[in-house]
Amino acid sequence: MSRFVDTMVATATSAEGRKRGMTTGEPHEPAHRTWAQVHEHATRIAGALGVDRGAAVAVLAGDPAEIAPAVQAAWLAGGSITMLHQPTARTDLAEWAADTLRVLAMVEARLVLLGAPFDALAGVLDQHGVAYRRIADLDGPPLTAPVPVGEGDTALLQLTSGSTAHPKAVRITHGNLWSNASAMRVAAKLDPEVDRMVSWLPLFHDMGMVGFLTVPMLFGIDLVKVTPADFLRGPTLWPDLISRYGGTITAAPNFAYAIAARRMANVDDGAYDLSRLRIALNGAEPIDPAAVRAFVDAGARFGMPAECVMCAYGMAETTLGVAFAPAFTGMAVDTVDPEALAAHHRAVPSTSPDARTFPLLGPPLPDLEVCVVDESGAVLGEREVGQLRVRGEAVTPGYLTVDGPVATRDATGWLATGDEGYLVDGQVVVCGRRKDVIIMGGRNIYPTDVERAAASVEGVRAGNAVAVRLDAGTRRERFAVVVESKHADDEEAVRDLSRKIITRVVDAVGLRPFAVVVLGPGSLPKTPSGKLRRSAAAALVP
The missing domain is CATH 3.30.300.30 (ANL, C-terminal domain)
Incomplete structure (x- = not known):
């Protein structure tokens, strides 16, 4: 049986599940539903889905209030989820439709669950013969018990961030998802009794889908969820929500912290209270220490502790997380000689003015190993720069591509990340993508x-x-x-x-x-x- 589904159901049906849940609709029409209410809705959607165990279900929706019960319903029915990339105002719909058809064929999805604001695309799906159901119309007799699935069954097919014309999906099993979620819970010291997560991250990206929907739903943590469009319309909505809801955990790519720092600099003293924030995770793209320091300086006026910054390393191939810096210690950096790094592939400590600075990304999460290898595959020592590899229960068994499945792990279980980096004092440092x-x-x-x-x-x-x-x-x-x-x-x-x-x-x-x-x-x-x-x-x- 799936530990992931069992825990999700147990959380929803517990006393805690009837107390805590998710708030959506900010800033205009906030609404709160407990995880018990989300689950009850999910059982009715599952009862109306009519899919077989193992079915691949695609979701195209923007409202987290619709997405949460829909994805849970697919898991309860024994299916897997693929969050489709969302078109924007600039998207050529003909190209988007062609790309989406490639994705649906690749993951063998027979059904798209359609929700606001993308239900207006129903005509495009009709035109291309794509079967869909509107999430708002799915309401059947409640599914009385989850369809049994195994740890090796697929839970999530996470589309990578590469070219949409040549799509690739990371196959995340129930075992992968459970392992990584549990490891992140330990590393981040998550406490459902006191924590409240605040996020605008897109749910078609692994940080948003796994970190800021699946994890709080799984462990019963309060969540305040808005959309990327809400953030882009007014970036100060982010610190405002953290302030008003007493947020303790948030996350974003580096660029968003740079934007937030600039916008908060123009806000009056006392406008926000960020004193309860204990984790502001920075990941998903290279971390710029200068941007982090600007965010810390901007947040200090509103009581934000500098220690809340958590630099992290992750990828969809490990479900989400690979390494987290120690909780509530702030950003730590490694300063190295640029010439030794560039010419000799060694991270030699340096205090010179032109030294290169890298954030320390923490030790590997529980149940994951990280090593560094050279071009021949030989394992390198500390401060020797090479390709990072990762191994453990959270690592995907493979990709789905338009040309068929592709294995990701070698004979001994190691995944080549494609990232260049090194290890120091047990912590991971990433220098950049090898191909770049x-x-x-x-x-x-x-x-x-x-x-x-x-x-x-x-x-x-x-x-x-x-x-x-x-x-x-x-x-x-x-x-x-x-x-x-x-x-x-x-x-x-x-x-x-x-x-x-x-x-x-x-x-x-x-x-x-x-x-x-x-x-x-x-x-x-x-x-x-x-x-x-x-x-x-x-x-x-x-």
């Missing part, structure tokens, strides 16, 4: 160093600078910098920006970019979850 590393004159240049330098130039949109490899794999390998700016149509401003970017990049990495390209807002290619696509950005360089 720029190699010039035998030196490894990490694109994040280039991007942070470029983004520090006034006029470059925060979080919208990308360093791309040119002529990758050849002796003439070069790199370019592509940025967004609202001044992209002003030739003189573009020349000035380019000069400043080149200067900052040379100061940071000692090398001059081959080209600097300045584009207007919204021009850089991104994944559905908002991550910059470096490889696609290379096509924008003349």
